[in-house]
Amino acid sequence: MIKRKKNRLPLEVYRGLRAYHLTICAQNAKKVFTNEREIKYHLKTIDNCSRKYNFEILGYCYMPDHVHLLISSVDEKAPLVRFIKDYKQITGYNYRQHNNQVLWQKSYYDHILRKEEDILTVIRYLFKNPVRKGIVDQFSQYPFLGSLKWGKEIFNMIGN
Numbered sequence: 001m002i003k004r005k006k007n008r009l010p011l012e013v014y015r016g017l018r019a020y021h022l023t024i025c026a027q028n029a030k031k032v033f034t035n036e037r038e039i040k041y042h043l044k045t046i047d048n049c050s051r052k053y054n055f056e057i058l059g060y061c062y063m064p065d066h067v068h069l070l071i072s073s074v075d076e077k078a079p080l081v082r083f084i085k086d087y088k089q090i091t092g093y094n095y096r097q098h099n100n101q102v103l104w105q106k107s108y109y110d111h112i113l114r115k116e117e118d119i120l121t122v123i124r125y126l127f128k129n130p131v132r133k134g135i136v137d138q139f140s141q142y143p144f145l146g147s148l149k150w151g152k153e154i155f156n157m158i159g160n
Contacts, residue, residue, distance in 0.1 A: 019058070019072040019113040020080060021122055024088065025105040031064040032095070032103065039144045041094070042067070046087050047148055053083035057148035059123035063133065068126045070119070072149075084108060123147070124158045 026032050033039060039062050046069075050057050054075035061068040073080070088104045095103035113122065130142040139145060140155060147154035 016076050016078070017073055018080075019070065019117075019119060019122075021111040021113065021126070022069045022071065022084065023066055023109040024069070024084070025066040025108070027102045027105050029065045030101070030103075033062040033067065033144060034064050036143065042091060043148065045090050049083055049087045049090070050148070053086070054078040055080075055083055058119060058150075059126050059147050059154065060145060061126050061129050061142075062144040063129055068129060070122055070126055072119075080110075120158050123154065127158070 033042070042062065043060070046057060046060070049055075050071065055071045055073050055078055057069065058072055059068075059070040071080075071083075088108075092103040095101065113119070127139040127142075127145050129139075130136050130145070131139050136142045146152070150157065
């Protein structure tokens with residue numbers, strides 16, 4: 001029997017008014033997030049799930065084999081674990097139907113932001129992933145990052 005990886009913290013910590021930096025990886029580091037159609041589908045799905053579970057997508061960066069998210073709950077009872085489970089289940093099912101393969105690695109990496117951590121600094125760090133990987137020279141050149149909360153205004157907010 002395969003045991004599920006335990007979250008590092010008790011489940012009740014993953015509820016409430018918090019901001020989270022998440023990294024969700026594709027199974028076996030598959031390069032699945034490389035085209036606009038795939039990213040649009042994922043953004044639509046994560047937007048629907050975020051509304052259902054009372055989260056805002058402050059920042060996202062779809063790298064070829066993983067996704068970085070900065071999300072914030074807008075309700076005391078917002079359940080992070082259910083939100084991410086729903087997103088991964090819906091997108092994973094769709095991917096399997098079209099590719100006959102598993103999309104997601106089990107679990108995900110999470111960091112609960114502390115009060116002293118600046119949201120815009122974390123978004124800037126998240127957006128610099130394609131620069132650090134040598135994909136682009138400036139993050140504004142990378143087409144698969146942004147904010148569902150602030151739209152294109154996020155680029156003015158954080159600079160380049």
